[in-house]
Amino acid sequence: MPWDVGEQHCEGRSDYKSEKRCQRTSFAFYQAVRDQLPAWLLEDMRVMEVFHWEDDGRAHSFTPSEALLYALVHDHQAYARYLLTRYSVAALDAPSRSFRCCQASGAPHLSVAVRYDRVMILKMIMTSVKDFPAEGERRGFLDRRGACPHDADGGKTAVHLACDLLRPECLLLLLGHGACPYLGDGAGNTPLDSLLHLIGQGPAHVSAHVSADVRRRQVCLGYLLLFMPKLHFQLKQQLLLKPEQWQSLVGTEAFHWLAGVSPPSLFVKAMQTLVRSIPAERLDCLPGFLKPIDFPL
Incomplete structure (x- = not known):
């Protein structure tokens, strides 16, 4: 052979x-x-x-970890399910050096899942993440930054990448299973900064493609803010300098919250309590009027 x-x-x-x-x-x-x-x-x-x-x-x-990366790239859900069922968190180990840009790089499975938008396999990974023997290991895996400076994802967590690429389903899965929404990249920009930067660019014209893109920004912003009881981001001063522009982009209520003028609404506070009290697997089963916060963009 x-x-x-x-x-x-x-x-x-x-x-x-x-x-x-x-x-x-x-x-x-x-x-x-x-x-x-x-x-x-x-x-x-x-x-x-x-x-x-x-x-x-x-x-x-x-290794099972390397095989899982192939399954992610090609969306082979049956093989991914087998590897994660048979090997559990061992299938999420860092691959060998030939699969990484440099020695500092860690396990890239979450970033690959987000980049290729492999929602079903990401759900399987999130189920396996519960099998980490220690809370610190689980959180370290969820919040690991891309360490390689040569990588486009270097310095960014999977949450940050999901905001950059506008992957709302991936973002909800990560946040619902405990990934941190605050961690910034090497320049200190948080996922919220990235989303606001995208929103601030605004479409030059309206088309079906642009409309779908704007909607994804809206949904990602809603999900992110649901899991951020305290707002941490760098663009606050820009919001204050151009209040009318940003109110038109994110809505008056959202602007007041982001600018620190007023607290979130009672509905938002109730939703933040709700998402912390139900299993992450049930978040995508919420009725339509509860997902996500529907900020008009």
Whole structure:
């Protein structure tokens, strides 16, 4: 078989033939996941038949964590479910160096799920996150920033990325399972700053595409503010300098809250209490009039 490479054949970076064989097996596995082959077959390949080449000059089998990244990219929900059920939080470990830009990078599963908008697999990951043995580990995973300066997501949490890319369903899942809404990037910009920056740009013209984009901004802002009892962001001064413009963008009530002129409404306070008192899995089952805060943009 083309992926039949033993460790004894992959010793030393000078073994060009073995390295090329490893590249072929890696691509074979990539294609198999892309083609949505059955989970049992993919797992047999991963465990026994495919290898990838590492910087130590040796061939290595794919880990469950690396296989899950492939499942995320290609939205192979059945294989993702198998990996997370079989290996639980071990499937969320940091991948090997060949899967990361630099050594400082951690487990990228949340960022990949948000970037590719894999809502169903993200729900599975959130269920597995509960199996972390310590609260600190769970929170560390949810709030991990992209550490690599070469990465477009460097310095940003998954929540921040969900706001940048306008992924409201991903954002609700992350916040509902305890991800922090306040953490800023390397420049100190919070997720709320990113959303307000997008809202402040405003559409040059109205079209079906722009209208959908504006609605996603609206929904993301509503979800984010539901999980922020205290507002932390840098753009407050800009709001105060152009009050009429921002009131037209976010609505008078939301503007007064963001500018610190008045507290949130009783409805908002009630909703903040509600989202803290029901399981995260039930948040997307709320009636339409309760999700999210419907700030007019």
